[in-house]
Amino acid sequence: MRFVLVLLLGVASVLCARLQGSQLNEGQVLTVAPRDSDRFDTKAVAAPRVFFDSRRVLWVMYYYGKSFKFIEKHPDVTPLPTGYVGLAESADGIAWRRLDGPGEGGSVLAPATKKGAWDSAHVGVGDVMLSDDGKSKYTMYYFGGSLNDGLPSPSNASNTICGFPLRIGVATSTDGLNWRRARKPLLELAPSEKGWSGEGWPQFVQLNETTSLLYYHSQANFSAPFVVTAAIHQGKRGKWKRLDYPLLGAGPEGTYYSRGVGTRWVVANPNYNASSPAANLSDAGRALTLSTSQWWMFGESVAPSPNEHTISLFGSRDGFSWGSLYTLPVLMPRIGVKGAADSRFVGTPNAVVRNEGKEVWLYYVAVRQGEAEDPFDVKETPFSIGLAICKIDGDKIDCERVPSPLVPQTE
Numbered sequence: 235m236r237f238v239l240v241l242l243l244g245v246a247s248v249l250c251a252r253l254q255g256s257q258l259n260e261g262q263v264l265t266v267a268p269r270d271s272d273r274f275d276t277k278a279v280a281a282p283r284v285f286f287d288s289r290r291v292l293w294v295m296y297y298y299g300k301s302f303k304f305i306e307k308h309p310d311v312t313p314l315p316t317g318y319v320g321l322a323e324s325a326d327g328i329a330w331r332r333l334d335g336p337g338e339g340g341s342v343l344a345p346a347t348k349k350g351a352w353d354s355a356h357v358g359v360g361d362v363m364l365s366d367d368g369k370s371k372y373t374m375y376y377f378g379g380s381l382n383d384g385l386p387s388p389s390n391a392s393n394t395i396c397g398f399p400l401r402i403g404v405a406t407s408t409d410g411l412n413w414r415r416a417r418k419p420l421l422e423l424a425p426s427e428k429g430w431s432g433e434g435w436p437q438f439v440q441l442n443e444t445t446s447l448l449y450y451h452s453q454a455n456f457s458a459p460f461v462v463t464a465a466i467h468q469g470k471r472g473k474w475k476r477l478d479y480p481l482l483g484a485g486p487e488g489t490y491y492s493r494g495v496g497t498r499w500v501v502a503n504p505n506y507n508a509s510s511p512a513a514n515l516s517d518a519g520r521a522l523t524l525s526t527s528q529w530w531m532f533g534e535s536v537a538p539s540p541n542e543h544t545i546s547l548f549g550s551r552d553g554f555s556w557g558s559l560y561t562l563p564v565l566m567p568r569i570g571v572k573g574a575a576d577s578r579f580v581g582t583p584n585a586v587v588r589n590e591g592k593e594v595w596l597y598y599v600a601v602r603q604g605e606a607e608d609p610f611d612v613k614e615t616p617f618s619i620g621l622a623i624c625k626i627d628g629d630k631i632d633c634e635r636v637p638s639p640l641v642p643q644t645e
C-alpha cells in the first residue's frame with residue numbers, strides 16, 4: 235500500500251514538473267540567443283514575419299532583435315527590441331533553426347554604418363516577400379532611425395531617446411540573406427508630423443490588380459494613442475503616397491484598444507465569399523463579422539494596465555475602413571502567471587493562413603514580467619517569439635498557444 239502511494243506521488247510530481255515546464259514555455263518557438271554568444275539577438279527577439287519560401291522550400295521567419303553588446307555601445311538608442319534583422323528557417327513552422335547572415339552578429343540587416351544615415355541607429359523588419367514573377371527577388375520593407383535624431387524621453391524630458399523619429403525604407407535581395415538597401419527612405423515624414431515619433435512596422439498588402447497599401451502606424455508623441463494608417467500605390471509606375479487620414483484610431487474608453495492599435499498584420503479572409511448575400515458591399519450599415527469581412531487585421535491593441543498589450547481582431551470590407559470584430563482580444567498576456575513567457579505583453583502579430591483557410595497561425599512576441607517595472611530593463615531577458623494556432627469556424631475564432639518545442643529554460 236505504502237509502495238503504491240509512493241509510486242503515485244512519484245508519478246504526480248513528474249507530471250507536475252512536466253506541466254509546469256510546458257506551461258512556462260507554452261507557445262515559445264524562438265528565444266534569445268545565449269548571452270555569451272556573438273549573436274545580434276542575445277537580449278531580444280521580436281516581430282516574427284513568417285512565410286513559405288518557395289525558393290528554399292521551407293518556412294522562413296524574419297525577425298528583429300538586439301544584443302547586450304549593442305545596448306552597452308549605444309545606451310541612448312531606443313530601448314525598443316529593434317536593432318538588427320535576422321532569419322530563421324523551419325520545415326513545419328514550429329521548430330526553428332537560426333541562420334547566420336553576413337551582417338554583424340549573424341544578422342541579415344544591421345544599422346547602416348554611414349555616418350548620419352537615416353537608419354544608422356537601429357533597424358527592424360516590417361514585411362518580407364518573395365516576388366512570384368520567377369526572378370527570385372525578395373523585398374523587405376523595414377523601419378529604422380538615425381543616430382543623429384532623437385526625441386525627449388517621456389519620463390524625463392532632459393534625456394534624449396536616440397533613433398527617433400522612425401522612418402520606413404526598402405531593401406532587396408536575390409537570396410534572402412544578402413540585402414541591398416535603397417539609399418533614401420521610402421516615405422519621408424509628412425510636414426504635419428514634425429515632432430512625431432515617426433512611422434514604422436510597414437506591411438505590404440495588394441488589394442487588387444492595380445492598388446496596393448503599405449500599412450504602418452504612427453504616434454504623435456510617446457504618450458499619444460497609436461494610429462494605423464497607410465500609403466497607397468496605384469498602377470504599374472507611380473510612387474507611394476500617404477493617405478493622410480487614420481484607417482484605425484483609438485477605441486472607446488474601456489475597450490482593449492482605447493490607446494489605439496500599433497503593430498498589426500492584415501490578411502485576406504481565406505473563406506470570404508463575395509457573392510454571398512452576407513457580403514453585400516452596398517449594405518454598409520450591417521455590422522462586420524469574421525466571415526463577412528474581406529480583410530482581417532490582427533492588431534497589437536493598447537490599453538491602460540493590466541492588459542496593456544493584447545492582440546485583437548479587426549475587420550474590413552475594403553482594406554481602408556476598419557471595425558473591431560470582438561469585444562475581447564483573441565490573445566491575451568498571462569498576467570500574474572509567474573514565469574510565463576508572456577506574463578506582461580503580447581504583441582507584433584503575424585498571421586499566416588494555413589490548412590485550407592481553417593487555421594491562422596498567429597506568431598507574436600511574448601514579453602515576460604521582469605523583476606524591474608520597466609519591461610525593457612537591460613538586466614532582464616524577457617522577450618521571446620510565440621505561436622498560437624487559431625481555429626476558424628464560421629464567425630468563431632479560437633487561438634491556442636502551441637506546446638513549445640524548446641527545452642524549458644531555467645528561471
Ligand SMILES: *[C@@H]1O[C@H](CO)[C@@H](O)[C@H](O)[C@H]1NC(C)=O
Pocket residue numbers: 390391392393
Ligand atoms: C533627468 O535627467 C537629467 C539628465 O540625465 C538628470 O540630471 C535629472 O536628475 C533627471 N531628473 C529626474 C527627475 O530624474
Ligand SMILES: *[C@@H]1O[C@H](CO)[C@@H](O)[C@H](O)[C@H]1NC(C)=O
Pocket residue numbers: 441442443444445552
Ligand atoms: C482597386 O481598389 C481601389 C481602392 O479600393 C479602387 O479604387 C479600384 O477601383 C480597384 N480596382 C479594381 C480593378 O478593382
Ligand SMILES: *[C@@H]1O[C@H](CO)[C@@H](O)[C@H](O)[C@H]1NC(C)=O
Pocket residue numbers: 454455456457458459
Ligand atoms: C502628445 O499628443 C497628444 C495627442 O496628439 C497631445 O494631446 C499631447 O498634448 C501631446 N503631448 C506632448 C507632450 O506633446
Ligand SMILES: *[C@@H]1O[C@H](CO)[C@@H](O)[C@H](O)[C@H]1NC(C)=O
Pocket residue numbers: 507508509510511
Ligand atoms: C457563395 O455564396 C453564394 C450565394 O449565397 C452561393 O451560391 C455559393 O455556393 C457560395 N460559394 C461558396 C464557395 O461557398
Ligand SMILES: *[C@@H]1O[C@H](CO)[C@@H](O)[C@H](O)[C@H]1NC(C)=O
Pocket residue numbers: 511514515516517
Ligand atoms: C444588396 O443590398 C441592397 C440594399 O440593401 C439591395 O438592394 C440589393 O438587392 C442587395 N444585393 C444583393 C446581391 O444581395
